[in-house]
Amino acid sequence: MIAADWRNQPRITMNALVSPPRAGGPTLWEEMRARGVSRRDFLRFCTWMGALLGLEASGVADVVKALETKRRLPVVWLHLQECTCCSESFIRSSHPIVADILLNQISLDYTETLQAAAGYQAEECLRDTIQQHPGEYLLMVEGSIPMADEGIHCVIAGRSALDVVREAAAGAKAVIAWGNCACAGCVQAANPNPTRATPVHKIITGKPIINVQGCPPIAEVMAGVVVHLLAFDRIPQLDALGRPKAFYSRRVHDTCYRRPYYDAGLFVESFDDENARRGYCLFKMGCRGPTTYNSCGIIRWNNGVSYPIQSGHGCIGCSEAGFWDDSPFYQRLASFPGFGIETTADKIGLAIGAATLGGVAVHAVLTHIRKHQTIGEQPGESAQDADPPAAAKD
Numbered sequence: 001m002i003a004a005d006w007r008n009q010p011r012i013t014m015n016a017l018v019s020p021p022r023a024g025g026p027t028l029w030e031e032m033r034a035r036g037v038s039r040r041d042f043l044r045f046c047t048w049m050g051a052l053l054g055l056e057a058s059g060v061a062d063v064v065k066a067l068e069t070k071r072r073l074p075v076v077w078l079h080l081q082e083c084t085c086c087s088e089s090f091i092r093s094s095h096p097i098v099a100d101i102l103l104n105q106i107s108l109d110y111t112e113t114l115q116a117a118a119g120y121q122a123e124e125c126l127r128d129t130i131q132q133h134p135g136e137y138l139l140m141v142e143g144s145i146p147m148a149d150e151g152i153h154c155v156i157a158g159r160s161a162l163d164v165v166r167e168a169a170a171g172a173k174a175v176i177a178w179g180n181c182a183c184a185g186c187v188q189a190a191n192p193n194p195t196r197a198t199p200v201h202k203i204i205t206g207k208p209i210i211n212v213q214g215c216p217p218i219a220e221v222m223a224g225v226v227v228h229l230l231a232f233d234r235i236p237q238l239d240a241l242g243r244p245k246a247f248y249s250r251r252v253h254d255t256c257y258r259r260p261y262y263d264a265g266l267f268v269e270s271f272d273d274e275n276a277r278r279g280y281c282l283f284k285m286g287c288r289g290p291t292t293y294n295s296c297g298i299i300r301w302n303n304g305v306s307y308p309i310q311s312g313h314g315c316i317g318c319s320e321a322g323f324w325d326d327s328p329f330y331q332r333l334a335s336f337p338g339f340g341i342e343t344t345a346d347k348i349g350l351a352i353g354a355a356t357l358g359g360v361a362v363h364a365v366l367t368h369i370r371k372h373q374t375i376g377e378q379p380g381e382s383a384q385d386a387d388p389p390a391a392a393k394d
Contacts, residue, residue: 028230029068042067052224052299053236053246066231073230074137076129076168077111080161081154081188081197082143085216086178087113093219093303109137112156123157130171138229139172141165144181144188145203146195153195165203174208174235175200176225183211183242184321191325201242208235211242213294215318220299221247241321243293252289252315255297258282276312286330287314294319 026034032042046067050060079087091114108114109129110122117125129137143161146153151160169175177200180186188197201209212225225244228236236244253259261267262281269275269284283290292315296307309315314330317323327333 027067027069027071031072032067049220049224049227052220053228059231063227063231067227070230073226074129074133075108075110075140076126076137076172077108077114077140078142078161078164078168079112080141080143080145080165080182081195082179082181082186084113084142086142086222087111089216089219090222093223126168130168134171135173137172138174138176139168140176140178141182141200142178144185144197144199146188147198148194148196162203165200169204169207172207174210174229175204176210176212177201177242178212178222179217180213180215180318180321180323183213186215187324189322189324209242210235210238210244213241213243213248213319215323217319218247218294218296218299218301221295239293243319247295247299248293248319250293250295252292252294252296252309255295256289256309257297258309271312282309282312282314284332285314286328286332288317288320288323288326288333289315290333292317292320292323 029042033039043064046063047060050063053059055063077087110126112122115122115125143154145151145161145165147162151162154161156164177183181188181197182200185193185197185199188195189199201211210225212222214221221244224247225236228244228246236246239245239248241248253262256262258279258281261279262283266278266280267275267284268280268282271285281287287309289309296315297309300307300310316329317326320326
């Protein structure tokens with residue numbers, strides 16, 4: 001996984017996040033083609049990725065052009081307090097080009113999990129990337145950083161995770177925090193948080209940071225972030241929590257295929273009841289879909305086959321900060337803005353009907369008043385009771 005051909009890469013300014021094409025060497029598309037990817041599959045991938053990113057047709061053309069003309073991006077991928085599920089998600093994507101982005105289309109100069117080098121050679125690769133490509137490489141962090149006891153809870157090559165992250169971030173163009181551990185601390189930061197597990201954005205400052213939430217994130221979401229950096233030389237538009245809006249702008253509840261059952265007041269009461277077999281809403285079983293922002297219901301997992309709610313289990317909110325401490329996973333959430341969890345479709349219909357009838361009545365009264373005011377009457381006064389015209393008085 002070590003790419004020695006990146007040693008002579010030219011320096012560029014800090015206003016770009018991706019290195020320009022270098023003289024010589026294959027482009028990303030040329031490398032894909034050499035590995036058997038057809039032109040049709042390549043264009044289909046670019047179109048699909050553009051759709052995931054919410055791009056117009058012109059934006060898809062930019063993705064195609066970028067992958068046709070640019071070369072591999074140097075990357076340092078750190079593994080700290082985590083279970084490696086983010087890497088597992090990425091490399092096990094059923095889409096061949098998604099996994100290919102990680103293994104072949106970026107220069108994965110250092111990663112404790114996947115690199116062939118070990119010991120001194122591995123750490124030398126890290127030092128070489130940091131020293132020879134300042135301001136050019138992308139830093140990816142998987143896992144939280146322990147701050148307690150001088151960082152002894154996560155030590156790599158005799159150095160604390162805190163020291164490693166700070167050194168690697170100093171010369172990086174941008175930082176991508178993979179998964180809930182790096183973005184919010186995850187289970188390591190759950191109460192009482194004995195290691196003082198801390199997310200990346202609370203330690204690193206002065207650098208663009210992209211939080212790709214989830215436990216783990218969806219592989220195609222991870223690939224989309226990398227493709228955006230390659231295609232547009234800038235980080236994607238982020239929400240208030242630093243997450244790409246293309247993937248985290250809507251709640252799981254809003255895109256859930258069980259949503260009509262929620263609106264109709266049809267809920268699963270236990271995992272083995274008849275309502276569960278009918279596929280009713282899992283809200284009463286503790287589903288966190290109404291408070292969780294992610295694209296699970298749109299992109300799904302395993303090449304779009306399924307996601308937790310579709311498999312019969314409620315969302316646990318893994319793309320939100322502090323989801324381990326919110327409450328027991330199978331405890332129903334408190335009410336949130338809307339019709340209310342106990343409101344059935346019949347009740348909603350009756351309420352709307354009553355409001356409509358009330359509105360019709362009010363409208364009729366106001367129309368009656370306006371009509372009489374137009375002909376000079378007062379409300380409750382007939383036309384015969386009104387003052388006669390001046391000519392009649394004479």
